[in-house]
Amino acid sequence: MDPVFRVWTPAPPRAGADASIPLPTTERKARSPMAVTSVATKPFSDQKPGTSGLRKKVTVFQQPHYLENFVQSIFDSLEGFQGKTLVVGGDGRYHNRTAIVTILRMAAANGFGRVLVGRGGILSTPAASAVIRKYEAFGGIVLSASHNPGGPDGDFGIKYNIMNGGPAPEKVTDAIFANSRKITSYRILDAVPGSLDTLGESRLGGMTVAVIDPVADYAELMGNLFDFAAIRKLFASGFTMRFDAMHAVTGPYATEILERQLGAPAGTVMNGIVKEDFGGGHPDPNLTYAEELVEIMMHRGEADFGAASDGDGDRNMVLGRRFFITPSDSLAILADNAALVPGYRGGVVGVARSMPTSAAVDRVAKAKGFGCYETPTGWKFFGNLLDAGKATLCGEESFGTGSNHVREKDGLWAVLFWLNILAVRQESVEAIAKAHWRSYGRTFYSRHDYEEVESNAANGLMDAVKAGFTTLPGQIFEGREVVMADDFAYTDPVDGSESRNQGIRIGFRDGSRIVLRLSGTGTKGATLRVYLERYEPDASRHGLDAQEALADLIRIADQIAGIRQRTGRERPTVIT
Numbered sequence: 001m002d003p004v005f006r007v008w009t010p011a012p013p014r015a016g017a018d019a020s021i022p023l024p025t026t027e028r029k030a031r032s033p034m035a036v037t038s039v040a041t042k043p044f045s046d047q048k049p050g051t052s053g054l055r056k057k058v059t060v061f062q063q064p065h066y067l068e069n070f071v072q073s074i075f076d077s078l079e080g081f082q083g084k085t086l087v088v089g090g091d092g093r094y095h096n097r098t099a100i101v102t103i104l105r106m107a108a109a110n111g112f113g114r115v116l117v118g119r120g121g122i123l124s125t126p127a128a129s130a131v132i133r134k135y136e137a138f139g140g141i142v143l144s145a146s147h148n149p150g151g152p153d154g155d156f157g158i159k160y161n162i163m164n165g166g167p168a169p170e171k172v173t174d175a176i177f178a179n180s181r182k183i184t185s186y187r188i189l190d191a192v193p194g195s196l197d198t199l200g201e202s203r204l205g206g207m208t209v210a211v212i213d214p215v216a217d218y219a220e221l222m223g224n225l226f227d228f229a230a231i232r233k234l235f236a237s238g239f240t241m242r243f244d245a246m247h248a249v250t251g252p253y254a255t256e257i258l259e260r261q262l263g264a265p266a267g268t269v270m271n272g273i274v275k276e277d278f279g280g281g282h283p284d285p286n287l288t289y290a291e292e293l294v295e296i297m298m299h300r301g302e303a304d305f306g307a308a309s310d311g312d313g314d315r316n317m318v319l320g321r322r323f324f325i326t327p328s329d330s331l332a333i334l335a336d337n338a339a340l341v342p343g344y345r346g347g348v349v350g351v352a353r354s355m356p357t358s359a360a361v362d363r364v365a366k367a368k369g370f371g372c373y374e375t376p377t378g379w380k381f382f383g384n385l386l387d388a389g390k391a392t393l394c395g396e397e398s399f400g401t402g403s404n405h406v407r408e409k410d411g412l413w414a415v416l417f418w419l420n421i422l423a424v425r426q427e428s429v430e431a432i433a434k435a436h437w438r439s440y441g442r443t444f445y446s447r448h449d450y451e452e453v454e455s456n457a458a459n460g461l462m463d464a465v466k467a468g469f470t471t472l473p474g475q476i477f478e479g480r481e482v483v484m485a486d487d488f489a490y491t492d493p494v495d496g497s498e499s500r501n502q503g504i505r506i507g508f509r510d511g512s513r514i515v516l517r518l519s520g521t522g523t524k525g526a527t528l529r530v531y532l533e534r535y536e537p538d539a540s541r542h543g544l545d546a547q548e549a550l551a552d553l554i555r556i557a558d559q560i561a562g563i564r565q566r567t568g569r570e571r572p573t574v575i576t
């Protein structure tokens with residue numbers, strides 16, 4: 001049956017109404033069954049995707065037509081998807097289900113043949129990537145604002161992933177934004193899908209909706225990469241672990257894999273129930289927000305290994321007993337030990353890291369003869385390198401680590417990689433890290449975030465530092481000579497595309513470095529990120545505290561950028 005097209009101009013929205021609430025039954029009945037409606041709309045000016053899709057307050061997404069405009073702009077930027085498969089799922093935060101219902105109705109109206117949706121609307125970001133790849137879907141829509149708080153007053157987000165399972169590259173996100181500026185109507189099916197909570201298939205207009213187990217495909221992939229038998233033995237020997245799911249999406253994944261499949265005792269997974277507001281917390285696995293885990297591991301030293309993941313499951317923090325592993329060191333250690341893991345035995349071709357991530361992994365790459373790439377911030381820049389077989393392992397300082405098994409960073413994957421190494425080496429996390437520093441030297445590293453800074457002040461700060469690019473080299477601060485200052489630009493070695501304005505780099509003669517960037521994921525004001533890095537080959541100084549070891553660079557950053565004066569802040573909001 002041909003869909004019926006007609007133009008419907010909606011009645012003015014009721015105050016506080018959620019535009020994605022299905023039409024009232026009477027209105028539905030008045031139309032022919034399964035009609036596709038073309039709804040007139042006007043562009044919103046603020047739908048430019050950031051570092052990782054479009055992120056806004058829930059209240060912004062609840063404006064009539066807001067989500068619909070963006071979804072139609074995604075579909076309008078794609079070609080050849082008629083009859084093909086779309087994957088849809090999210091991190092379970094508030095508004096997830098409402099948004100999914102709208103997206104299913106729009107996918108059906110736009111001609112997708114099949115949608116795979118995680119039961120309950122759940123799919124972690126890496127699981128969505130795995131599902132897109134396994135079922136050779138045309139693409140996927142992932143609903144998440146990652147580590148940003150959720151709930152009615154929290155954040156929501158939407159992002160499109162392409163058929164390799166990874167975030168849409170800039171040419172696609174630019175096209176989505178361009179479409180969002182000129183949209184005049186969107187298409188939506190005049191029917192609602194069946195329950196999202198029951199596995200199985202149903203029809204929605206001309207489209208099939210398949211509700212899938214959100215965990216099974218992902219767990220199977222992990223079992224193929226890691227030595228589950230060795231990890232089971234490790235747990236059976238009394239090894240203790242705490243995994244903090246932070247009431248976010250990794251709860252069901254970690255419970256299934258760690259407790260059911262690997263035999264870790266019940267209670268290993270903490271905060272494992274997904275809540276729409278993440279229990280009121282900030283689901284960001286770092287030393288500030290993963291307080292409960294930090295207390296157990298760093299202060300009380302109660303387990304051999306600790307880990308946490310974020311809202312949508314792509315980030316990870318790993319801790320030893322009273323011992324913190326920086327994400328930059330974690331990437332270097334995983335690369336160095338990859339031969340111990342079945343999925344990577346002899347298989348590492350290259351490593352890639354985002355520009356602000358420390359150069360610790362570069363030293364491993366050099367020693368082992370791996371290729372080594374430095375990309376702008378954001379996982380989307382790794383996609384081409386992974387697809388072209390140039391990189392095997394990738395990482396970002398922002399608690400993101402991953403590999404060519406999917407096209408997203410993957411929190412639980414990193415945790416399982418560590419467990420595999422611990423099972424084989426039978427040493428503590430601390431001993432492994434210290435041995436690594438003895439072999440390669442230690443890269444002291446820290447990131448200082450100034451959140452919710454007034455936007456003009458933050459932009460003014462960046463502009464002022466840029467204005468000094470020509471005069472900075474040669475200047476000496478606290479005995480350190482500046483040798484370079486620039487705005488990082490990247491030419492993709494695979495497709496030649498160029499990305500400019502990716503962050504200020506200030507390099508010193510001894511190789512230490514200060515990087516300044518403005519966040520592309522914040523939803524309120526501006527977030528200034530200051531990244532500090534210093535290399536220390538001398539093992540007798542490896543025991544220093546990172547903030548002490550970086551104290552002079554911290555002061556120099558303030559001298560060069562006037563951080564305290566321009567932001568009005570005496571200290572960072574978050575130090576990692």
Ligand code: G1P
Binds near residue numbers: 052354377398519521
């Ligand atoms: C932040 C991180 C970046 C990460 C992104 C998405 O982006 O810094 O590494 O890829 O979140 O998780 P930012 O807010 O700095 O633009």
Ligand code: ZN
Binds near residue numbers: 125146310311315
């Ligand atoms: Zn995330």
